[in-house]
Amino acid sequence: MIEINNVCVDFVSRRGATTRAVDNVSLRIAPGEIFGIVGTSGAGKSTLLRTLNALTRPSEGSIKVNGTEISALSGAALRQARHRIGMIFQHFNLMHTRTVAQNVAFSLKAAGWERAAIAPRVAEILALVGLADKADRYPAQLSGGQKQRVGIARAIANHPDVLLCDEPTSALDLETSATILALLKRINEQLGITIVLITHEMNVIKTICDRVAVMSGGKVVEEGDVFDLFAHPQHPFTQQLVSHTLNLTLPERLRQHLHGSLLKILFVGDSAEQPVLSEAAVNFGVAVNILHGKIEYIGERALGILVVQLTAKENPEAVAAAVEHIRARTAQVEVING
Ligand SMILES: Nc1ncnc2c1ncn2[C@@H]1O[C@H](COP(=O)(O)OP(=O)(O)O)[C@@H](O)[C@H]1O
Ligand SMILES: [Mg+2]
Structure with a gap:
């Protein structure tokens, strides 16, 4: 269970001006669900997501993941908690001078795995994401979809409870996006990992999310079951997103x-x-x-x-x-x- 309570994030510029990137957000995310956060660029989605593993600290409010107050942790305790929270990114963030297997092994070493256990786990997880035959390739030799599979393998190798996804398909073509979304869905179902996914595309929400929060100007303007939100959007911003996605304008x-x-x-x-x-x-x-x-x-x-x-x-x-x-x-x- 992830509990986000009245979280605000302020950024202060060098000149002293304050931007409130996240404005009083409260959300409950249940274990095992795929929770989407949708909004246009600059809405505060990435900032909110990054508070869930304390890459960004809230200026106000609190965040609990499985009962632990993440926002209060630091040092070894924070590193420990982060090993239970995987993350993937729009641009994959792989280490270019290391092979696929080494990229995945790196996260297991960091999480304190014994040497002898690492190679079998890397092989197992690469097979799960469909990259068994790419272990010795370098990232530059892979397609975008394959790179994201490496990102996913690295993020889930250590058996996390939660996987945070920041625009995981936004750099991919439509067909590749669909295969990555299907992989995320399978990981959620087979491994029971809770997924929090942010995107600017309602189509992504429609395809794999159970529930969704709509963000605009740092605020959550609407949240609910994905089907209900598509059938009965309440907030004008949501109505606009939905009607754009359903594409029903007549000539x-x-x-x-x-x-x-x-x-x-x-x-x-x-x-x-x-x-x-x-x-x-x-x-x-x-x-x-x-x-x-x-x-x-x-x-x-x-x-x-x-x-x-x-x-x-x-x-x-x-x-x-x-x-x-x-x-x-x-x-x-x-x-x-x-
Ligand atoms: N590190 C930062 N320093 C200053 N401002 C930031 C920083 N990160 C994000 N912002 C600002 O916070 C707002 C929300 O950004 P972000 O969370 O990246 O939105 P989104 O992911 O929805 O596009 C934007 O106005 C952005 O410019
Ligand atoms: Mg973003």
């Missing part, structure tokens, strides 16, 4: 020539199985024209999204009644115009 040309009511409808779970639109058409005599539709998979769950146009020739009230009928039977209806 301007199409919008200009539309008449009647344009609706965006979300279907969740059971509501997806009811003939809501045909009922609306039959009961109220409206024409239903489907303009855009997709099903988004958020983790394992489906979220259906349709953009439809409702028209009724001589009876505008029928459209309003049809909208109410649909609203009562689906997760969410947003009237885009009309």
Whole structure:
């Protein structure tokens, strides 16, 4: 369990000006979950993440990892605690003059492993991340995805409880990102390691996170179950992130020539199985024209999204009644115009 209580981080410039990078953040992260923190650049994500292993000290507040007050530790006790918290980075941070195996062995030596135990553990962990045949390569001889696998192997070799991931896929192409996210998910499931992952991409959150906090201007503006956040974003910043990700904007040309009511409808779970639109058409005599539709998979769950146009020739009230009928039977209806 990670408990972040009222954490603030201030940076003071040489001229004496203060920047509050993290502003009164409180979060609970349960053992074994994949917790995402999303926000645009400069939101304070990296600074917050770095307080979890005391690479950055909070100016106010406290952080407990498995009951230990991390923010109060120093010296040997802090080093000890850090060995139970792995970390990976956007740009991998590998040692370029050492081989893949030596990069991983280094972290085990630092954690006090006996010499004889290191080589077998390195072999085991490289096999787990799919790099068994790359042990003697140097980082420069690897692709980006392979470098991140080395970063992951190094971070989890010492059996940590927690893995901190700072934009782990932001330097990778889409396909490679997907394989790295799948590896992180497997590590979480097989080894039970709690993952805290920060990203500026909602797609990353959608793919592997259980819960998410949205950060803006140093603050957590919204947090919750990932599916709920996609289905019902509350804060305007979250709404903007979600609608950008779902990408449901209609071409301007199409919008200009539309008449009647344009609706965006979300279907969740059971509501997806009811003939809501045909009922609306039959009961109220409206024409239903489907303009855009997709099903988004958020983790394992489906979220259906349709953009439809409702028209009724001589009876505008029928459209309003049809909208109410649909609203009562689906997760969410947003009237885009009309
Ligand atoms: N070491 C530092 N010294 C001074 N300001 C910093 C430092 N690290 C981060 N900041 C500032 O704190 C804010 C948050 O940065 P950061 O945590 O890196 O955001 P994010 O990871 O969300 O992009 C930014 O305004 C950044 O310029
Ligand atoms: Mg960052």
